[in-house]
Amino acid sequence: MKRRDILAGLGAGAVAAGLTACAPPGSGPAASGGTGEVIRWKMVTTWPPGFPGLGTGAANLAKLIGELSGGRLQVQVYGAGELVPAFEVFDAVSSGTAEMGHGAAYYWKGKSEAAQFFASVPFGMNAQELNAWFYYGDGLDLWREIYEPFGLIPAPAGNTGVQMGGWFNKEINGLGDLDGLKMRIPGLGGEVLRRAGGTPVNLPGGEIFTALQTGSIDATEWVGPYNDLAFGLHQVARYYYYPGWHEPGTCLEAIFNADAFNALPADLQSICTNACKVATQSMLSEFTARNQQALETLVSEHGVELRRFPDEVLARLRALSEEMLDEMAAADPMVARVHGNQKAFQQGVTSWHEISEEAFYRARSL
Ligand code: CA
Numbered sequence: 001m002k003r004r005d006i007l008a009g010l011g012a013g014a015v016a017a018g019l020t021a022c023a024p025p026g027s028g029p030a031a032s033g034g035t036g037e038v039i040r041w042k043m044v045t046t047w048p049p050g051f052p053g054l055g056t057g058a059a060n061l062a063k064l065i066g067e068l069s070g071g072r073l074q075v076q077v078y079g080a081g082e083l084v085p086a087f088e089v090f091d092a093v094s095s096g097t098a099e100m101g102h103g104a105a106y107y108w109k110g111k112s113e114a115a116q117f118f119a120s121v122p123f124g125m126n127a128q129e130l131n132a133w134f135y136y137g138d139g140l141d142l143w144r145e146i147y148e149p150f151g152l153i154p155a156p157a158g159n160t161g162v163q164m165g166g167w168f169n170k171e172i173n174g175l176g177d178l179d180g181l182k183m184r185i186p187g188l189g190g191e192v193l194r195r196a197g198g199t200p201v202n203l204p205g206g207e208i209f210t211a212l213q214t215g216s217i218d219a220t221e222w223v224g225p226y227n228d229l230a231f232g233l234h235q236v237a238r239y240y241y242y243p244g245w246h247e248p249g250t251c252l253e254a255i256f257n258a259d260a261f262n263a264l265p266a267d268l269q270s271i272c273t274n275a276c277k278v279a280t281q282s283m284l285s286e287f288t289a290r291n292q293q294a295l296e297t298l299v300s301e302h303g304v305e306l307r308r309f310p311d312e313v314l315a316r317l318r319a320l321s322e323e324m325l326d327e328m329a330a331a332d333p334m335v336a337r338v339h340g341n342q343k344a345f346q347q348g349v350t351s352w353h354e355i356s357e358e359a360f361y362r363a364r365s366l
Pocket of ligand 1: 163221222223247
């Protein structure tokens, strides 16, 4: 998820927002959590505090852990830049500077190329399917294996649901319309666009509006109606395309310092992992509710023109995605394991969803 972007808006505003409480002396990874003892943790995040859906999701997770533990485990949340910069969250939790972090796994491809497969994959699984893979397939085990050498324990802790395809100032009627298109679209999706003849650009969220307004980019994706409306992207682009083929259900992550987590009594460990499950469902519910409200505002109040990518374009992007993923798997043994496992699970769940979710969606709109 794209949230490298989010960091953008951060800076001063994030710091000024003021969640910078001081951790009490003596708090730290070694706390044992005996009777009556209050354990205080720090959670560093890649989001501005209070950023809709994502920053608030991290804050809700921290609050939930405090409530479920009856106050025995209290987690102080730090926005990006308040304790460490956004992209140092992984290292900060790994080293024990903070006991916990919240971000997205595709930020850490520099640590492991395979990490990004735990956030979102073009034409991959949606939120429901991805969670099934994590908890009832091999997903979480593989993820833990990859983070283990870093002294980290990961957990899904949020999901945006299917994102939007993005904002354009010209219609996309065929593959030729992607040729030469300069679009802000990070990560795996950006690489697919490049293979389709476009020019992917990676910009932080806070720079998107101006870049599109001045014409330094032709198009952009961000998240979905809830977040895109907040950025005012409808003011600088006419067409709003769907579906978000590149991010079909982006998973946010919680990471725990392994020493700190393992020092917790079993009930607090269970509270942490189960609070992450609640956070995932809660964020998905929030995005589902807010996206539909924001979409109505965009279309009925701001005159945004919704467009669906033509089948020809989607089919080509899908073929290019598969080609890219196979090449990545051939180049990295861990990517090969993760992608192979994910692909097999996706094929199975697709067979089931064709006659369940998908068939029902169709039936509902007859
Ligand atoms: Ca995005």
